Amino acid sequence: MTAAIPTIDERKQELITNIEDGNFHLSYSSLKAFMKSPKHFIDYKLKPRVDRPTLNRGLVSHKLILEGDEEFNKAYAVQECVGPTSANMENFVAYMLQNLSAVEAHKLAYSKKNLGPEKRKSEAQEMLEKLGPYVEFVKTVKGRLVVKKDKYDDACRKRDAVVNDPAAYNLLERIEETEKFIEWEYEGIKHKGAIDMFGSTLLGDLKDTNAEPDKVAKQVINMGWGLQAAMYLTDNPREENYTILAIDDTGGVSVNPLSDELIEHYQFVYHQAIINFNKCKAFCSWDESYGFYGNEGKFMIEKPRYL
Numbered sequence: 001m002t003a004a005i006p007t008i009d010e011r012k013q014e015l016i017t018n019i020e021d022g023n024f025h026l027s028y029s030s031l032k033a034f035m036k037s038p039k040h041f042i043d044y045k046l047k048p049r050v051d052r053p054t055l056n057r058g059l060v061s062h063k064l065i066l067e068g069d070e071e072f073n074k075a076y077a078v079q080e081c082v083g084p085t086s087a088n089m090e091n092f093v094a095y096m097l098q099n100l101s102a103v104e105a106h107k108l109a110y111s112k113k114n115l116g117p118e119k120r121k122s123e124a125q126e127m128l129e130k131l132g133p134y135v136e137f138v139k140t141v142k143g144r145l146v147v148k149k150d151k152y153d154d155a156c157r158k159r160d161a162v163v164n165d166p167a168a169y170n171l172l173e174r175i176e177e178t179e180k181f182i183e184w185e186y187e188g189i190k191h192k193g194a195i196d197m198f199g200s201t202l203l204g205d206l207k208d209t210n211a212e213p214d215k216v217a218k219q220v221i222n223m224g225w226g227l228q229a230a231m232y233l234t235d236n237p238r239e240e241n242y243t244i245l246a247i248d249d250t251g252g253v254s255v256n257p258l259s260d261e262l263i264e265h266y267q268f269v270y271h272q273a274i275i276n277f278n279k280c281k282a283f284c285s286w287d288e289s290y291g292f293y294g295n296e297g298k299f300m301i302e303k304p305r306y307l
Helices: 008-020 026-035 036-047 057-076 087-096 102-109 117-141 149-163 168-176 213-222 225-235 262-282
Strands: 076-079 145-148 178-185 189-199 202-208 243-247 254-257
Touching: 008 036, 008 102, 008 202, 026 036, 026 117, 026 225, 036 087, 036 168, 057 149, 057 178, 057 202, 076 117, 087 117, 117 149, 117 178, 145 149, 145 213, 145 243, 149 168, 149 243, 168 189, 168 202, 168 243, 168 254, 189 262, 202 225, 213 225, 213 243, 225 262
Parallel strands: 076 145, 202 243
Antiparallel strands: 178 189, 189 202, 243 254
C-alpha cells in the first residue's frame, strides 16, 4: 500500500518541529527569505524544487572553470547532434530508449494525431532520421548530464577569459577545494553552505554576471552577496578578503575583494537576522508576513522631502 503524500500543512508542521528541535540547518538562501518575513521563509522551504542543471549555463561554466576538463567530462556530455525541441520529441526519444520501434514510439508520443498506418510510418521514419543520432548519443552518456554545444562553447570562452586574466588565474591557482560543503553553528542555530573557491588563504565565489566592477559592487548589495560572505567567514575566517570572481557573456572578467568595512557591516546584519530568527522561533511567529519587522505590525509612510 502506497503511503499517503503529506499535505502542505503537515509538511509545514514538520518543518517547524524540526526547527524547534534543532534538527534543522539554515542556509544563506533560506536566511535571505526569512529577512523578508517569516512567511516568505516558510514558503521558500516548502516550495517544490525542480533541478534542471543542464538549463543553467552558470553551473556548466562553474564546473569547467573551477575544476577543469577532466572533472567536467565526468559530469557532462556535450551534445553535438540535433536533439529534441518539443515535449513530443522528448517523449519520442524516451520511448525509443525503452527499445520500442520508431512507429510505436511515434504513436505514443503523438497520440493525439489521428494518422493512418502509412502516414504514421512515414512521420516515424522522418523523426528517426532526425533524432536517431541523439538517441544513440544518450545511450552512451551513462549518468552524465547533457549540455548543448552552444552552452559548452560559451563555458569554454569564459574559461579561457579567466585563465588569461592574471588576477583571476591567481585565484584559480590557490583553490584547494571547489563547492566546499561547510556546516557551523551560530547563536544556537545550525547552518550549512557551499563555497565555490576554498583554500587556506582563500574564500570566494564565482558569479556568472555582468563583470563590470561597479555593477558587481551593486550586486553585492542588491543580491545580498555581502551577507553570504559574512556568513561563510563566521566559520572560516581568513586574513585575506573574501573575493568575488565575476565572468560575463562578453568574456569580461573582474576580481572583486570585499573590504573589511563591508564585511563588518554584513556581520552585523547577519547577527541581527539570527536574533530575529530566534525571536520568531521562540514566539512561533512563522505565519507573520512583512509586519514581523514593523512597529506593532505597521509601517508608517512619512511625507517625503520633495513634497
